[in-house]
Amino acid sequence: MKPFFELRIYQINPGKTEEWVKFVEDTIIPFQVDKGMVITGSFIMDSSDEFSIVDNERVMTSTPRGSTYVWIRRFETAERKKELYKEVYESEEWTRHIAPIVVTLIDRNSIVVHNLTSTPLSLMR
Numbered sequence: 001m002k003p004f005f006e007l008r009i010y011q012i013n014p015g016k017t018e019e020w021v022k023f024v025e026d027t028i029i030p031f032q033v034d035k036g037m038v039i040t041g042s043f044i045m046d047s048s049d050e051f052s053i054v055d056n057e058r059v060m061t062s063t064p065r066g067s068t069y070v071w072i073r074r075f076e077t078a079e080r081k082k083e084l085y086k087e088v089y090e091s092e093e094w095t096r097h098i099a100p101i102v103v104t105l106i107d108r109n110s111i112v113v114h115n116l117t118s119t120p121l122s123l124m125r
Contacts (some may be wrong), residue, residue, distance in 0.1 A: 003076050004117045005040065005124065010024040011110035012067045017044065020069060027098060032073075035087045040124060041072040069106070074124075 011022045020045065029039050045068035050061045075081040088094055102108070118125045 001116065003074060004078075004115055005085065006073045006075065006081070007114040007116055008071050009045075009110075009112045009114075010069045010071070010109045013105055013107060014067065016105045017067055017069075023101060023105060024069070024071075028102075031093060032088055035084060037084055037088065038074040039071065040074050041070075042072045044068070045070050047088070072124075078109065100104050 021042075023060050024042060029042065033039060045065040047062045047064050050063070052061070075084070
Protein backbone atom coordinates (compact mmCIF):
# COMPACT_ATOMS: atom_id res chain seq x y z
CA MET A 1 0.00 0.00 0.00
CA LYS A 2 1.28 3.45 -0.84
CA PRO A 3 1.16 6.41 1.54
CA PHE A 4 -2.28 7.82 2.32
CA PHE A 5 -3.94 10.61 4.24
CA GLU A 6 -6.46 10.63 7.01
CA LEU A 7 -8.98 13.51 6.90
CA ARG A 8 -10.49 13.89 10.38
CA ILE A 9 -13.59 16.00 11.09
CA TYR A 10 -14.79 16.92 14.59
CA GLN A 11 -17.59 19.03 16.02
CA ILE A 12 -16.28 21.40 18.67
CA ASN A 13 -18.44 21.90 21.74
CA PRO A 14 -20.31 25.24 21.82
CA GLY A 15 -18.10 28.15 22.85
CA LYS A 16 -14.92 26.02 22.88
CA THR A 17 -13.40 26.74 19.45
CA GLU A 18 -10.57 29.01 20.61
CA GLU A 19 -9.78 26.73 23.55
CA TRP A 20 -9.80 23.66 21.27
CA VAL A 21 -7.47 25.22 18.69
CA LYS A 22 -5.05 26.32 21.41
CA PHE A 23 -5.08 22.84 22.97
CA VAL A 24 -4.60 21.12 19.60
CA GLU A 25 -1.72 23.40 18.61
CA ASP A 26 -0.01 23.58 22.02
CA THR A 27 -0.52 19.99 23.19
CA ILE A 28 -2.03 17.45 20.79
CA ILE A 29 -0.07 18.19 17.61
CA PRO A 30 3.34 18.44 19.34
CA PHE A 31 2.62 15.24 21.29
CA GLN A 32 1.56 13.32 18.19
CA VAL A 33 4.44 14.63 16.07
CA ASP A 34 6.84 13.58 18.83
CA LYS A 35 5.38 10.06 18.56
CA GLY A 36 5.95 10.04 14.79
CA MET A 37 2.64 11.28 13.37
CA VAL A 38 2.84 13.49 10.29
CA ILE A 39 0.30 16.32 10.50
CA THR A 40 -0.13 18.06 7.15
CA GLY A 41 -2.95 20.48 8.00
CA SER A 42 -5.17 21.83 10.76
CA PHE A 43 -8.28 23.90 10.00
CA ILE A 44 -11.47 25.45 11.31
CA MET A 45 -14.18 24.92 8.70
CA ASP A 46 -15.67 28.38 8.20
CA SER A 47 -18.51 27.32 5.93
CA SER A 48 -19.70 24.67 3.50
CA ASP A 49 -20.90 25.47 -0.01
CA GLU A 50 -23.45 23.24 -1.69
CA PHE A 51 -24.18 23.49 -5.40
CA SER A 52 -27.30 22.56 -7.29
CA ILE A 53 -28.98 23.26 -10.59
CA VAL A 54 -32.31 25.08 -10.31
CA ASP A 55 -34.13 26.08 -13.50
CA ASN A 56 -30.93 25.46 -15.48
CA GLU A 57 -29.01 27.87 -13.22
CA ARG A 58 -26.19 26.90 -10.93
CA VAL A 59 -27.09 27.85 -7.35
CA MET A 60 -24.70 27.93 -4.39
CA THR A 61 -25.92 27.70 -0.80
CA SER A 62 -23.42 28.44 1.99
CA THR A 63 -23.80 27.13 5.53
CA PRO A 64 -21.70 28.53 8.40
CA ARG A 65 -19.56 25.87 10.11
CA GLY A 66 -17.38 27.74 12.62
CA SER A 67 -17.54 24.92 15.17
CA THR A 68 -16.15 22.23 12.86
CA TYR A 69 -12.48 21.25 13.10
CA VAL A 70 -10.68 19.43 10.30
CA TRP A 71 -7.17 18.09 10.22
CA ILE A 72 -5.11 15.90 7.94
CA ARG A 73 -2.50 13.32 8.89
CA ARG A 74 -0.27 11.30 6.55
CA PHE A 75 0.70 7.65 6.96
CA GLU A 76 3.19 5.55 5.03
CA THR A 77 1.16 2.33 5.40
CA ALA A 78 -1.95 1.00 7.14
CA GLU A 79 0.35 -0.98 9.45
CA ARG A 80 2.24 2.17 10.43
CA LYS A 81 -1.07 3.91 11.13
CA LYS A 82 -2.04 1.05 13.44
CA GLU A 83 1.33 1.28 15.25
CA LEU A 84 1.06 5.05 15.67
CA TYR A 85 -2.51 4.80 16.94
CA LYS A 86 -1.28 2.38 19.60
CA GLU A 87 1.70 4.60 20.54
CA VAL A 88 -0.49 7.70 20.81
CA TYR A 89 -3.89 6.60 22.04
CA GLU A 90 -2.72 3.88 24.45
CA SER A 91 0.03 5.98 26.01
CA GLU A 92 -0.25 7.09 29.61
CA GLU A 93 0.12 10.74 28.53
CA TRP A 94 -2.91 10.42 26.24
CA THR A 95 -5.16 8.39 28.53
CA ARG A 96 -4.39 10.25 31.76
CA HIS A 97 -3.73 13.82 30.65
CA ILE A 98 -4.87 14.57 27.09
CA ALA A 99 -8.08 12.54 26.58
CA PRO A 100 -9.81 13.92 29.70
CA ILE A 101 -9.42 17.44 28.28
CA VAL A 102 -10.43 16.41 24.74
CA VAL A 103 -13.83 15.20 25.97
CA THR A 104 -14.57 18.66 27.40
CA LEU A 105 -13.78 20.41 24.11
CA ILE A 106 -15.22 18.25 21.31
CA ASP A 107 -18.09 15.85 20.75
CA ARG A 108 -16.15 12.60 20.44
CA ASN A 109 -19.23 10.88 18.98
CA SER A 110 -19.07 13.30 16.03
CA ILE A 111 -15.63 12.18 14.81
CA VAL A 112 -15.55 11.17 11.15
CA VAL A 113 -12.34 9.84 9.58
CA HIS A 114 -11.84 9.55 5.82
CA ASN A 115 -8.83 7.66 4.46
CA LEU A 116 -7.63 9.22 1.21
CA THR A 117 -5.17 8.20 -1.49
CA SER A 118 -3.59 10.94 -3.61
CA THR A 119 -4.34 11.11 -7.29
CA PRO A 120 -1.45 11.59 -9.75
CA LEU A 121 -1.74 15.41 -9.94
CA SER A 122 -2.18 15.99 -6.19
CA LEU A 123 0.41 18.23 -4.54
CA MET A 124 -0.04 16.26 -1.34
CA ARG A 125 1.58 12.84 -1.62
